[in-house]
Amino acid sequence: MTVGIVGAGQLGRMLALxxxxxxxxxxxxxxxxxxxxxxxxxxxxxxxSDRRLLGALARRSEVITFxxxxxxxxxxxxxxxxVRICPPLAALxxxxxxxxxxxxxxxxxxxxTRWRAVGSRRQLERAVRDIGLPGVLKTRRLGYDGKGQAVxxxxxxxxxxxxxxxxxxxxxxxxxxxxxxxxxxxxRSSAGEVAVYPLGGNVHSQGILRLTRAPYGPSSWxxxxxxxxxxxxxxxxxxGILAIEFFVQRGRLIANEMAPRVHNSGHWTIEGALTxxxxxxLRAILGLPLxxxxxxxxxxxxxxxxxxxxxxxxxxxxGLHLHDYAKAPxxxxxxxxxxxxxxxxxxxxxxxxxxLAILAPNTRIP
Amino acid sequence: MTVGIVGAGQLGRMLALxxxxxxxxxxxxxxxxxxxxxxxxxxxxxxxSDRRLLGALARRSEVITFxxxxxxxxxxxxxxxxVRICPPLAALxxxxxxxxxxxxxxxxxxxxTRWRAVGSRRQLERAVRDIGLPGVLKTRRLGYDGKGQAVxxxxxxxxxxxxxxxxxxxxxxxxxxxxxxxxxxxxRSSAGEVAVYPLGGNVHSQGILRLTRAPYGPSSWxxxxxxxxxxxxxxxxxxGILAIEFFVQRGRLIANEMAPRVHNSGHWTIEGALTxxxxxxLRAILGLPLxxxxxxxxxxxxxxxxxxxxxxxxxxxxGLHLHDYAKAPxxxxxxxxxxxxxxxxxxxxxxxxxxLAILAPNTRIP
Numbered sequence: 001m002t003v004g005i006v007g008a009g010q011l012g013r014m015l016a017l018x019x020x021x022x023x024x025x026x027x028x029x030x031x032x033x034x035x036x037x038x039x040x041x042x043x044x045x046x047x048x049s050d051r052r053l054l055g056a057l058a059r060r061s062e063v064i065t066f067x068x069x070x071x072x073x074x075x076x077x078x079x080x081x082x083v084r085i086c087p088p089l090a091a092l093x094x095x096x097x098x099x100x101x102x103x104x105x106x107x108x109x110x111x112x113t114r115w116r117a118v119g120s121r122r123q124l125e126r127a128v129r130d131i132g133l134p135g136v137l138k139t140r141r142l143g144y145d146g147k148g149q150a151v152x153x154x155x156x157x158x159x160x161x162x163x164x165x166x167x168x169x170x171x172x173x174x175x176x177x178x179x180x181x182x183x184x185x186x187x188r189s190s191a192g193e194v195a196v197y198p199l200g201g202n203v204h205s206q207g208i209l210r211l212t213r214a215p216y217g218p219s220s221w222x223x224x225x226x227x228x229x230x231x232x233x234x235x236x237x238x239x240g241i242l243a244i245e246f247f248v249q250r251g252r253l254i255a256n257e258m259a260p261r262v263h264n265s266g267h268w269t270i271e272g273a274l275t276x277x278x279x280x281x282l283r284a285i286l287g288l289p290l291x292x293x294x295x296x297x298x299x300x301x302x303x304x305x306x307x308x309x310x311x312x313x314x315x316x317x318x319g320l321h322l323h324d325y326a327k328a329p330x331x332x333x334x335x336x337x338x339x340x341x342x343x344x345x346x347x348x349x350x351x352x353x354x355x356l357a358i359l360a361p362n363t364r365i366p
Numbered sequence: 367m368t369v370g371i372v373g374a375g376q377l378g379r380m381l382a383l384x385x386x387x388x389x390x391x392x393x394x395x396x397x398x399x400x401x402x403x404x405x406x407x408x409x410x411x412x413x414x415s416d417r418r419l420l421g422a423l424a425r426r427s428e429v430i431t432f433x434x435x436x437x438x439x440x441x442x443x444x445x446x447x448x449v450r451i452c453p454p455l456a457a458l459x460x461x462x463x464x465x466x467x468x469x470x471x472x473x474x475x476x477x478x479t480r481w482r483a484v485g486s487r488r489q490l491e492r493a494v495r496d497i498g499l500p501g502v503l504k505t506r507r508l509g510y511d512g513k514g515q516a517v518x519x520x521x522x523x524x525x526x527x528x529x530x531x532x533x534x535x536x537x538x539x540x541x542x543x544x545x546x547x548x549x550x551x552x553x554r555s556s557a558g559e560v561a562v563y564p565l566g567g568n569v570h571s572q573g574i575l576r577l578t579r580a581p582y583g584p585s586s587w588x589x590x591x592x593x594x595x596x597x598x599x600x601x602x603x604x605x606g607i608l609a610i611e612f613f614v615q616r617g618r619l620i621a622n623e624m625a626p627r628v629h630n631s632g633h634w635t636i637e638g639a640l641t642x643x644x645x646x647x648l649r650a651i652l653g654l655p656l657x658x659x660x661x662x663x664x665x666x667x668x669x670x671x672x673x674x675x676x677x678x679x680x681x682x683x684x685g686l687h688l689h690d691y692a693k694a695p696x697x698x699x700x701x702x703x704x705x706x707x708x709x710x711x712x713x714x715x716x717x718x719x720x721x722l723a724i725l726a727p728n729t730r731i732p
Contacts, residue, residue, distance in 0.1 A: 020383060020405070022677060022690060039391055040406055274684075289678065289681050289682045318658050326391075
């Protein structure tokens, strides 16, 4: 039984690590010469939209999934007659375009930011008038980790932001004065079974996820987030793991974006939940029963960004679980993460603050 | 950083699964065409004593270890000038010969069975007279999973056992009327740090491990086993994981055998301990700090032998962790295992009895 994965990054690597114990084999497609997952399984080396390689991937796999959402929906669609693809391509397409995503949230009555599509400088000025300042100008497509975004604080920022991003189609949305950022992650199986993880509380810095703590927040947030997630899962008759990120403002959850794949804010589940998001993604797409999403304690996951501290120093922290993605260091690049599972919320928070004080002393933790 | 592993069986496979998150790469040597670990890492295909392949393994690895103890000590010894080999070959040599192993236990004042070396039919008859009946005749070398053994209950069994095993050099030992079989597993690092896991209680059937439960038994057994293990670790200035199996008879621990490698009775540590035996073996041989061996609950590990039940059926048990070794089924062959981590001893024992009632209804569980 082979799972074909488009993209061989760290998410693919962790899918393989979770899948081998289930007796699954893997085949990756990735344009990089030595991507993180390629040490663990055979790797077709070429473009995500190379039809010949995609054809080979389809022939040699029972099911195809992706570890990266900026893959060509059209190229994958062409394979649908030959092989099953999970999650559904309609969900992938919606997540690739911020306007489709906003419309989806609105259609499913999931609160989201006020927004306007922006195709010209004039439309941008009108959007700023309608929505107000501060606001965020984002490319409709291909944004991730804070890339392709500009915050507009005053009218004077409009010209600069337009020069920066105006070449692409854009979306302007209100800037939410949030108190917390949270994300909900869950799986739906082909049989319609749904399993949702405890909510994670996220801390970003410079647009990149730095810290996730889970479980997080009051049960009212969990209930709300779970209800919204279930709506999206049902809408697409989804199969696999789906993540939605929210801003929290005065007890309201406001959807920011969704990801039709295993998600960085779910990495804590490897040690911190009874079944990891990676295993549940595979169980879902292979038609196996979903595993329990119960938290085993209070987890903190800290990303290792830009520079990899020596393993010797990290592993000297008792109880620290290291995940090195074997990537070349580069500023702003996610190179690994580490997780700690505490017995209490307070112990977890102390640990997270202690580690971040060393790794990224400027991070503000709520 | 590459770890070279002689043997690419399920132990090598689980070492690789534990090692990739540490940022380690692997290279295997194994005579099988498609051994369990070969899907996960490059594989040199050939005999365990092929000097050319061993040389290649040494050149391409920072350290060499083994997942199987019946490898040629002489062949490995020839590599020692080129590469570090852990655990020490002296420990490997002792574990390969039951007579050396018995002498080692005696020298370190670790209680073991009464025994005699047997090189002829006449020596066997004398050994039976000296040690008494019932007793066990074993080949000095190459025994595992109950292979190369015969139980002698009466004088009439002597002739038959001799016909069966007499071609090899042998050892005859008393048959211990034990109430429990337990094993202790621990790691020693090159810095001399020692980390020992909670004791496991083992149930064998037809010579093959069927069930391990850990933690197991009173703390007096744990203290005793830990003390004996530490003696062997210090004796060899050992680096890596070592396991010793004991019979328990009236509160005494009687050493049966040792294994200088990760051990089947330690598989529960993957989910049931803060750091798995596989990760601690790698930490030890890579000169990294050892991880905590604390148990996270009450674990049961059940081996899947001879026939692999469908994953769909196994995964329907909530909380069951499946480990499929991707091996072809064959009677008596270990094909995988599954682990359950309970909050109480009673819940754990209920689960183990329930699963074994389905998988191996004739197993007697103390």
